[in-house]
Amino acid sequence: MRGRPVECGAHRGQPRGENRALEMSSTVPKSSNIFWHDCPVGKTDRQNLLKQKGCVVWITGLSGSGKSTLACTLGRELHTRGKLAYVLDGDNLRHGLNKDLGFAAEDRAENIRRVGEVAKLFADAGLVCIASFISPYRRDRESCRALLSDGSFIEVFLNMSLELCEARDPKGLYKLARAGKIKGFTGIDDPYEAPLNCEIEIKEVDGVCPSPSDMAAQVITYLEDKGFLHE
Numbered sequence: 245m246r247g248r249p250v251e252c253g254a255h256r257g258q259p260r261g262e263n264r265a266l267e268m269s270s271t272v273p274k275s276s277n278i279f280w281h282d283c284p285v286g287k288t289d290r291q292n293l294l295k296q297k298g299c300v301v302w303i304t305g306l307s308g309s310g311k312s313t314l315a316c317t318l319g320r321e322l323h324t325r326g327k328l329a330y331v332l333d334g335d336n337l338r339h340g341l342n343k344d345l346g347f348a349a350e351d352r353a354e355n356i357r358r359v360g361e362v363a364k365l366f367a368d369a370g371l372v373c374i375a376s377f378i379s380p381y382r383r384d385r386e387s388c389r390a391l392l393s394d395g396s397f398i399e400v401f402l403n404m405s406l407e408l409c410e411a412r413d414p415k416g417l418y419k420l421a422r423a424g425k426i427k428g429f430t431g432i433d434d435p436y437e438a439p440l441n442c443e444i445e446i447k448e449v450d451g452v453c454p455s456p457s458d459m460a461a462q463v464i465t466y467l468e469d470k471g472f473l474h475e
């Protein structure tokens with residue numbers, strides 16, 4: 245079936261910052277005469293097969309807040325329950341799909357834009373896609389949310405203090421940033437914009453962080469309550 249022609253052409257205002265060429269090349273459509281092609285097997289068929297609903301669990305927070313730990317613990321827990329999940333992790337995607345990107349605001353925006361599109365494909369495939377990225381800019385996260393309909397974008401904010409993250413510092417990056425050896429490190433000399441309306445917020449209680457399995461359990465409960473783990 246041939247469908248809607250894809251809009252092309254007019255560019256929507258000036259992108260911010262010095263890396264304008266990158267942003268324009270990635271968000272302004274360049275092709276014309278392209279058409280959407282629908283396939284006979286759709287998302288609902290795949291969801292029925294998998295007995296679950298596709299969604300994106302988007303984990304955001306400072307470096308060291310526990311994003312990868314939660315992503316992997318949640319992925320393992322879902323696997324144990326017979327649910328198909330896939331983890332997209334910032335560090336990992338920067339080894340491949342996003343290896344041309346750095347940490348300037350424009351590069352982070354493009355990183356998140358690409359991941360949002362990939363996550364949307366995984367959700368369309370019927371999987372629980374677990375995306376674990378600092379994603380420091382609210383606007384970039386909201387653009388990803390806008391790609392998903394009907395509440396299937398679930399933003400999880402790991403609201404851990406900078407003090408805790410810096411004390412953990414498993415990769416020694418905060419130490420390098422404090423010494424001025426890494427410039428533009430999130431939380432030190434680069435911004436982190438906390439979510440205003442996330443679905444799940446996980447934070448320290450009396451200065452203690454919940455265990456990885458408690459964090460994962462909180463997300464599983466949400467997914468169960470909203471019906472994502474059933475047909």
Ligand SMILES: Nc1ncnc2c1ncn2[C@@H]1O[C@H](COP(=O)(O)OS(=O)(=O)O)[C@@H](OP(=O)(O)O)[C@H]1O
Nearest residue numbers: 307308334335347352355377378379380428429430
């Ligand atoms: N300048 C700077 N700021 C923040 N983080 C940095 C930086 N340079 C390298 N790193 C490492 O990159 C990991 C974050 O990648 P992300 O793709 O999640 O970042 S972003 O969402 O585009 O902001 C991040 O991984 P996590 O510690 O797992 O968050 C760091 O290991």
Ligand SMILES: Nc1ncnc2c1ncn2[C@@H]1O[C@H](COP(=O)(O)OP(=O)(O)O)[C@@H](O)[C@H]1O
Nearest residue numbers: 306307308309310311312313412414454455456
């Ligand atoms: N809930 C937790 N309780 C205790 N330690 C944790 C918890 N989550 C993560 N950690 C530890 O904190 C460090 C940073 O976690 P990580 O998942 O790599 O964070 P991020 O992906 O956000 O950079 C790791 O050493 C990890 O073992």
